[in-house]
Amino acid sequence: MEIKKNEEYIVDIIDNGMEGEGIAKIDDLVIFIPGAIKKEKIKILIVKVLKRHAYGKIIEIIKKSPYRVEEDCTTYKRCGGCKLRHIDYEETLNIKQENIQNLVNKVFKGNQIKVQKTIGMGNPYHYRNxxxxxxxxxxxxxxxxxxxxxxxxxxxxxxxxxxxxxxxxxxxxxxxxxxxxxxxxxxxxxxxxxxxxxxxxxxxxxxxxxxxxxxxxxxxxxxxxxxxxxxxxxxxxxxxxxxxxxxxxxxxxxxxxxxxxxxxxxxxxLGDYTFKISPMSFYQVNPVQAEILYNIAIDIANLNKEDILFDLYCGIGTIGIFASSYVKKVYGIEIVEQAIKDAKENAKINKIENVEFYVGDVEKVFSDLIEKKQVYPDVIIIDPPRKGLDKNTINNILAVQPKKVIYISCNPATMVRDMKLLAESYKVEEIQPVDMFPFTSHVECVAVLQLK
Ligand SMILES: C[S@@+](CC[C@H](N)C(=O)[O-])C[C@H]1O[C@@H](n2cnc3c(N)ncnc32)[C@H](O)[C@@H]1O
Known part of the structure; x- marks a missing residue:
């Protein structure tokens, strides 16, 4: 059937996508419908048709999802910050988990990695700092x-x-x-x-x-x-x-x-530690969930007192400082100069002596630490920006072969891509999503990559 712009169709929503949008299919054409929820039946108006997919707008909800809730925000439909305010909070956690599982299954072909239930917030309101x-x-x-x-x-x-x-x-x-x-x-x-x-x-x-x-x-x-x-x-x-x-x-x-x-x-x-925050430096926007995330990362790293730990993309040193009491030494790398100044001061404020912080691009400074200083990590924690790891860093990890890499990410797509690139040496059994950004389509993930 040829799908035409400005025509109405009745569709079944078969899934929710990474942006929270409903997904339907007419023949083989995928249709994205913002605001629709899986298992709903909806009358839509087609607003755009491309080669492989189309976009629709809700005209009428014929069969409503039991998870549909009254929207509480007046700017919701236009702002684009939250994409899931029309869905019951618990269900948004399931949607995030399913989306990551689908992504993993696609990239790793089959069900090799289990995505756990998303850890939600007790009170998912006014959480941003x-x-x-x-x-x-x-x-x-x-x-x-x-x-x-x-x-x-x-x-x-x-x-x-x-x-x-x-x-x-x-x-x-x-x-x-x-x-x-x-x-x-x-x-x-x-x-x-x-x-x-x-x-x-x-x-x-x-x-x-x-x-x-x-x-x-x-x-x-x-x-x-x-x-x-x-x-x-x-x-x-x-x-x-x-x-x-x-x-x-x-x-x-x-x-x-x-x-x-x-x-x-x-x-x-955060936890037992005090952190200094400057205008330009990164600090997790949801500190309640950040504390949970860091504790999981340290727990799954199963660190010991002889370990050398690299904290790559360390920001103001939060994760490295959290982990410092479990290991022999932490090396943090971060590109923003002011963040490294804060990280050094944060180590002082918290009386931590086994950490060293370096300013620069991980792509280069990681190589310098290995080649010039001959420091080799037993465990690496990486928390990169949304674009994920560069090729050089992937190659450095594959070359030095730390026994574990803890991958923290706010972008599951690049995280799973990088896991695949590291799969020749590292095995991942599960991914733990943490709802750092309730009611938005974003989610944080943490996983351990174990040396094979
Ligand atoms: C997602 S944040 C994580 C920060 C920190 N781990 C935390 O939990 O607060 C990513 C950090 O990577 C830094 N960054 C981005 N690109 C980088 C690069 N190429 N090399 C080093 N740091 C980088 C950013 O400035 C930011 O502080």
Whole structure:
């Protein structure tokens, strides 16, 4: 049957995809339907037809899934941050598990690796410790703050967000009110004029310390000291940083920071350790689940006191510091200079002496450690960005053959790809997903690769 754009069809939803979208088939054509749930029967309107697949829009839900729930967020359909708010939380955990299992089965041909049940959150609300709000102008030229509409730079005005920290939301709104009252120009992306581009707020969930980063297009903010006073007095903000970003770019933070109040960082506590967090350094956005993730990683690594551990892509040193008491020595590698400065200080704050941190690209610094310093890891923990491992790092792992590699990943697709590339020497029995990002389509995974 030829599927045509703007025609209606009735379909059975046979699965949910990696983005949470429903999947149906008409003959052999796969149709993606955002907002549909497995086992539903739906009347759809075809909105786009490509060679191998098509996209549909829900017109009517003929048979509803028992897992469909009332949507609680008013911007849900446009924001694209959460993709699963229309599904019962427990079921979202099953969907994430099934998606990873399907991926693994495809890449490894057959059921060789078991994906465990996703570890969910007791309270999957307001879990994020970092908020980034774009500031700009709407079509009428009025100042706006909120979230970008999915795949666009149109700002949806800020409303209550159920995954964001509530204090962060209040502070961002107070800044928005302030700039409107004082006539401070928001950034105009098209014209590249105006001042305030983004408001970034980081909160130490256990210490309650707050960092506010004002991302601006040029150095001067009118009424700057008044704004700082308001944030400190009314919201007890510990540090305020002005970040200069005058480039025409999608990257939120520029490279230059000016401290307006406090010392430019906050602390948070994870497990038994205190961590210093700077504006530019990575810190897991959901500390409750991060603690669970790190403990699983250390548990499955089954470390011993003679082990040399490499913590690759170490950020501010969190995992290495968590693992330090179980091993002889930890070597951490990370590309962001400030993160390595924080990592070194974090080791000091926590009185840990058996860790060394190196700044640079894992692709190169890993080779240097082996070839120049002749340090060989017994165990490696890797926690790369979404793009996964580069070829050189894969080759280095295959060459030094540590007895175990613990792979932590926020992108199951690249993790499974890399596991396949390491499969000549390493066997994986199971993958443990951890729901680091409830109600979004994202999921964190941890697995042990055992030397064959
Ligand atoms: C997913 S984060 C993990 C950080 C840390 N393990 C944690 O749990 O907080 C990935 C880290 O890798 C760093 N990174 C990205 N590309 C890198 C590279 N080529 N070499 C070294 N570090 C890199 C990022 O700056 C970021 O801190």
């Amino acid at each position: 970092k908020a980034q709000y774009p500031v700009g102008v709407d079509r009428e030229g009025k100042a706006q703050i909120g979230v970008f509409a999915e795949r666009t730079h149109e700002i949806i005005p800020m409303q209550k967000c159920f995954i964001q920290n509530e204090v962060a939301e209040k502070i961002a709104f107070a800044i928005y009110k302030f700039i409107k009252q004082k006539g401070i120009e928001p950034y105009n992306e098209k014209e590249q004029t105006g001042i305030l581009r983004h408001i970034v707020i980081k909160v130490g969930m256990r210490t309650h310390e707050i960092m506010c980063i004002l991302v601006v297009n040029n150095k001067k903010i009118p009424y700057e000291s008044q704004l700082v006073d308001m944030l400190v007095k009314e919201y007890d903000v510990k540090t305020i940083v002005k970040n200069i970003n005058d480039k025409n770019t999608n990257v939120i933070l520029g490279n230059h920071n000016i401290i307006l109040h406090g010392d430019g960082y906050i602390y948070d506590i």
